[in-house]
Amino acid sequence: MTRAPGGLRSRVAPIAADQAPGTTRTLLSTRDDAGQVVSRVRRTVLPGGLRVVTEQMPGVRSASIGVFVGVGSRDEAASLNGASHFLEHLLFKGTAQRSAMDISAALDEVGGEFNAYTAKEYTCFHARVLDDDLPMAIDVLGDMVTSSRISSEDVEAEREVILDEIAMHDDDPDDVVHNLFTATAWAGTALARPIAGTAESIKALGRTQINRYYRARYRAEAMTVAVAGNVDHTDVVRTVRRSFGRAGFLDGSSGRPQSPRLSSRIRPARAGEAHATRPFEQVNQVLGMRGLVRSDVRRHALGVLNVALGGGSSSRLFQEVRERRGLAYSVFSFATSYSDAGLVGVAVGSLPSKAGEVLQVVRAELAKVAESGINEEELRRGKGQLRGGLVLSLEDSASRMTRLGEAELFLDRLLSVDEVLHRIEAVSCADVQRLAAELFSQPETLATVGPG
Numbered sequence: 001m002t003r004a005p006g007g008l009r010s011r012v013a014p015i016a017a018d019q020a021p022g023t024t025r026t027l028l029s030t031r032d033d034a035g036q037v038v039s040r041v042r043r044t045v046l047p048g049g050l051r052v053v054t055e056q057m058p059g060v061r062s063a064s065i066g067v068f069v070g071v072g073s074r075d076e077a078a079s080l081n082g083a084s085h086f087l088e089h090l091l092f093k094g095t096a097q098r099s100a101m102d103i104s105a106a107l108d109e110v111g112g113e114f115n116a117y118t119a120k121e122y123t124c125f126h127a128r129v130l131d132d133d134l135p136m137a138i139d140v141l142g143d144m145v146t147s148s149r150i151s152s153e154d155v156e157a158e159r160e161v162i163l164d165e166i167a168m169h170d171d172d173p174d175d176v177v178h179n180l181f182t183a184t185a186w187a188g189t190a191l192a193r194p195i196a197g198t199a200e201s202i203k204a205l206g207r208t209q210i211n212r213y214y215r216a217r218y219r220a221e222a223m224t225v226a227v228a229g230n231v232d233h234t235d236v237v238r239t240v241r242r243s244f245g246r247a248g249f250l251d252g253s254s255g256r257p258q259s260p261r262l263s264s265r266i267r268p269a270r271a272g273e274a275h276a277t278r279p280f281e282q283v284n285q286v287l288g289m290r291g292l293v294r295s296d297v298r299r300h301a302l303g304v305l306n307v308a309l310g311g312g313s314s315s316r317l318f319q320e321v322r323e324r325r326g327l328a329y330s331v332f333s334f335a336t337s338y339s340d341a342g343l344v345g346v347a348v349g350s351l352p353s354k355a356g357e358v359l360q361v362v363r364a365e366l367a368k369v370a371e372s373g374i375n376e377e378e379l380r381r382g383k384g385q386l387r388g389g390l391v392l393s394l395e396d397s398a399s400r401m402t403r404l405g406e407a408e409l410f411l412d413r414l415l416s417v418d419e420v421l422h423r424i425e426a427v428s429c430a431d432v433q434r435l436a437a438e439l440f441s442q443p444e445t446l447a448t449v450g451p452g
Contacts, residue, residue, distance in 0.1 A: 039057065046241055063131045063231050069217070070224075073085065076193070080201075081193045082202050084213075090148060091144045091148045093154040135239050139239070155205075163203070169196070186270065224257075269443075271442075277451065281351075282450060285348055290439070294411075325361065379432070
């Protein structure tokens with residue numbers, strides 16, 4: 001039992017990846033001093049291993065649903081690069097029950113928000129609607145995810161859309177340099193390949209390959225349906241069972257949900273330099289090295305370090321590179337984490353004549369924080385930014401829904417908000433300095449994109 005600010009009490013239960021089908025478990029329960037439940041997170045495992053996780057948010061009139069599929073671009077063979085993202089597009093194109101227009105109109109006519117995205121390790125289809133319209137949103141998403149037609153005509157139409165999307169990203173200097181950085185740091189692995197694929201891989205993908213990938217990967221045990229808002233768990237489970245149960249989708253042989261993606265070993269990052277010539281006005285550079293995995297207990301210290309180093313206009317990099325020296329308009333630090341890999345680094349864009357100097361300044365700032373850490377004022381700002389960002393984001397049902405889905409995929413248990421806040425508050429200057437010294441002493445990966 002933990003006690004939260006304002007008198008709220010929270011009970012935390014671990015996530016059990018082997019929870020038996022047909023059972024329901026309370027993961028988190030928050031009560032006020034009068035003993036009244038003010039928030040509850042529950043999970044039911046349906047036949048086939050499909051997980052349904054809900055969080056009550058009293059006082060709101062919205063509900064957000066996300067279908068999290070535990071497959072992303074890193075799960076593709078080289079010959080299938082871009083297949084997960086291709087599927088993200090195709091599942092909006094229609095089922096036996098609904099045309100593409102039917103799918104779009106169903107959400108539009110109730111003012112709902114409806115979209116999807118593909119990541120390295122998962123794909124998410126999500127919607128946000130009024131609470132009364134949640135059954136409709138569940139039914140539409142369930143139909144899309146379990147019963148897409150994947151027709152040859154739709155494959156050819158979406159192929160052109162995706163090729164346009166890839167071309168658009170190739171015209172964006174920031175996208176180009178980050179893709180080059182990723183490809184260099186993780187060369188020879190699936191993490192190095194772009195999520196959307198390449199023009200060559202997309203042109204080579206056929207309907208048969210994509211449909212086979214869909215049938216093999218989009219299985220009940222690989223999915224989590226996460227819902228947050230003014231919802232009743234029992235009602236949500238009943239609707240999900242009906243909507244996802246078509247055509248025997250819940251009759252899988254496994255019957256158990258997949259375990260979270262966890263790793264005690266981190267994949268090394270490959271050091272080196274890469275340069276791509278583009279007719280851009282600026283030189284864009286990304287300098288980085290190995291970071292932390294998603295589940296690393298030091299991730300909150302990394303968050304504070306990232307804020308202090310390059311997370312805003314008061315950060316060291318912004319002040320030194322832009323305000324004091326005028327070397328660049330945009331400079332920021334970043335931390336990217338996956339189940340068994342991570343990167344930290346700095347991205348900066350400058351005029352070609354200033355590229356060398358700005359890189360020297362960035363390296364000097366990394367060396368300073370590795371040697372001396374951050375001061376108490378920077379620590380307070382970092383903690384404040386993390387706390388504020390977390391609490392404000394969780395006033396939104398969509399953010400809470402995302403938190404539930406990602407926890408099922410990547411963590412061994414769901415942390416309460418109060419526990420996360422406590423962990424942030426526990427970060428010390430010494431914690432940050434030790435982490436900076438470890439990370440910034442590693443071999444560097446540098447990607448540069450700009451005029452020849």
